[in-house]
Amino acid sequence: MSTFRRLRNRLLGSPRFQRFAATFPLTRPIARRQSRVLFDLCAGFVYTQVLYACVKLELLTLLELRGPLTLSDLAVELDLPQDRLAVLLRAAVALQLLDRCGADGFDLGARGAMLLGNPGATAMIRHHALFYQDLADPLALLSGGGTDLASYWGYAGSDDPGGLDATAVGAYSELMATSQTLIADLILSAYPCHRHRRLLDLGGGLGAFVAAVAERCPKLALEMLDLPPVAEAARISLKARGLGDRIDVHGGDAFRDPLPTGADLVTLVRIVHDHDDAAVLALLTRIRAALPASGALLIAEPMAETRGAEAMGDAYFGFYLLAMGSGRPRSRARLEQLLREAGFRRIREQRTANPLLVRVLVART
Numbered sequence: 001m002s003t004f005r006r007l008r009n010r011l012l013g014s015p016r017f018q019r020f021a022a023t024f025p026l027t028r029p030i031a032r033r034q035s036r037v038l039f040d041l042c043a044g045f046v047y048t049q050v051l052y053a054c055v056k057l058e059l060l061t062l063l064e065l066r067g068p069l070t071l072s073d074l075a076v077e078l079d080l081p082q083d084r085l086a087v088l089l090r091a092a093v094a095l096q097l098l099d100r101c102g103a104d105g106f107d108l109g110a111r112g113a114m115l116l117g118n119p120g121a122t123a124m125i126r127h128h129a130l131f132y133q134d135l136a137d138p139l140a141l142l143s144g145g146g147t148d149l150a151s152y153w154g155y156a157g158s159d160d161p162g163g164l165d166a167t168a169v170g171a172y173s174e175l176m177a178t179s180q181t182l183i184a185d186l187i188l189s190a191y192p193c194h195r196h197r198r199l200l201d202l203g204g205g206l207g208a209f210v211a212a213v214a215e216r217c218p219k220l221a222l223e224m225l226d227l228p229p230v231a232e233a234a235r236i237s238l239k240a241r242g243l244g245d246r247i248d249v250h251g252g253d254a255f256r257d258p259l260p261t262g263a264d265l266v267t268l269v270r271i272v273h274d275h276d277d278a279a280v281l282a283l284l285t286r287i288r289a290a291l292p293a294s295g296a297l298l299i300a301e302p303m304a305e306t307r308g309a310e311a312m313g314d315a316y317f318g319f320y321l322l323a324m325g326s327g328r329p330r331s332r333a334r335l336e337q338l339l340r341e342a343g344f345r346r347i348r349e350q351r352t353a354n355p356l357l358v359r360v361l362v363a364r365t
């Protein structure tokens, strides 16, 4: 440990210094802020469970439709004992998910309203129940025990993802489609896809991203590829949206089967972080070979070391992908390194309006 760090840590860890910092007028605000941060670190799991309970009970939706409601009304609606429900309601008020309304009323709060405006976020919160189970014993997870998330994401760590059936891909495909709308908007506002002739979306899920591109770029030819049962579901979903003739859908394994050629823009949306380095490098190299001389590859996903969201990258995604059994969050620098190794040049970041949710790198051949 460096001398500076050792001295700093000795000082910050000393009860005498902590007592001084908490009372001295110039350090008091900092000491209070730091103790709040430490407390949140200890209590984070409780906050997520309060949020999960609200979403699972559909409490936010109930209050949006019929709020304000009293504690006794809510106890009847939610079939919970009043005294216990009161604990949840007070916690949700403290987390600004709900607002208090008069002496005994509760209504939707500011953060509750923001969540309801984003169905992808509420779907993720429900889905997190699996992740919490895997995290119940973090040491077992770190030692390499089996996880619920690995079974959920059937392709992660599979030797034959192309052989998965419809039941193995159904749940995650729905979850991804629900959370795609906001992501697509951010990507398409950051990068002018309409300058290309033909776009191929690899790992395109149920086609939510290509459908959003179709709306924004009416002249761009579009195709997507995903595992066979996902591609089949995408065909049905796109046909139902009136896009059956507009978008070519291929079923296949992007890591093994020949990639469709002819596109001058290939997109990987929330794909790269799911896979380990060797697989990513092989995929990027295959994409590079399938692109024409003036082609481009667009990678869009949340990235590690995003300023202001460091914990989201390395703590949240780090553990999520560990539980999933493959992949890792990567920084922009690491992605650039892999892109260069695969033969790409001129790599640029296209800034999105919400880098916490998604960042975009475009690499040219």
Ligand SMILES: C[S@@+](CC[C@H](N)C(=O)[O-])C[C@H]1O[C@@H](n2cnc3c(N)ncnc32)[C@H](O)[C@@H]1O
Residues within 6 Å of the ligand: 155, 161, 162, 169, 173, 176, 177, 180, 202, 203, 204, 205, 206, 208, 209, 225, 226, 227, 230, 252, 253, 254, 255, 268, 269, 270, 271, 274
């Ligand atoms: C995290 S999801 C992202 C889906 C979509 N791009 C989005 O952002 O909503 C990863 C997608 O990659 C697909 N996938 C995984 N392994 C694949 C493979 N070997 N070949 C083709 N697609 C694959 C999955 O079926 C899934 O649809």
